[in-house]
Amino acid sequence: MGFVSEFKEFISKGNVLDLAVGVIIGASFGGIVKSLTDDILMPVLTLLTGGLDFKDWFVALDGGTYKDLAAAKAANAATLNYGLFLNAVLAFLLMAFAIFWLVKLANRFKKPQEVVVADPGPTKDQVLLMEIRDALRTR
Numbered sequence: 001m002g003f004v005s006e007f008k009e010f011i012s013k014g015n016v017l018d019l020a021v022g023v024i025i026g027a028s029f030g031g032i033v034k035s036l037t038d039d040i041l042m043p044v045l046t047l048l049t050g051g052l053d054f055k056d057w058f059v060a061l062d063g064g065t066y067k068d069l070a071a072a073k074a075a076n077a078a079t080l081n082y083g084l085f086l087n088a089v090l091a092f093l094l095m096a097f098a099i100f101w102l103v104k105l106a107n108r109f110k111k112p113q114e115v116v117v118a119d120p121g122p123t124k125d126q127v128l129l130m131e132i133r134d135a136l137r138t139r
Helices: 003-011 014-048 069-074 082-109 124-138
Strands: none
16 A cells, blocks of 8 residues: 555544544633633732732842842742743643533533433343253243
8 A cells, every 4th residue: 555545544533534634623712711811810910919929939049139039030040930830730720620511511402312222132041041941942
């Protein structure tokens, strides 16, 4: 099988197309979640914490003291930026919370699928036993 025909077989599989659609929709959905987090949840959290921002929480590893992180960076000081890490963790938690509620809301509007249970029929053992029973009845 040539390279072109292998590629054609690969790309025409349903899973690849489903994945491509999922990635495109996921990117769009990411914009919605980012807006929900940045424009709705973060302002409420900022209001509740009194405007607390962790971005200037750092430790200068050279032992110096700096007014803020920008001043430490301007002085080329090595810094341990635990405040930026806390901001990233908080943003992740807010994003996960927003996704959780969006999925929960979307699931409300989904129509429940009807489960159709088909009778599996008798097993091989049951068929054999029925044949033995029928043979004994005809004697």
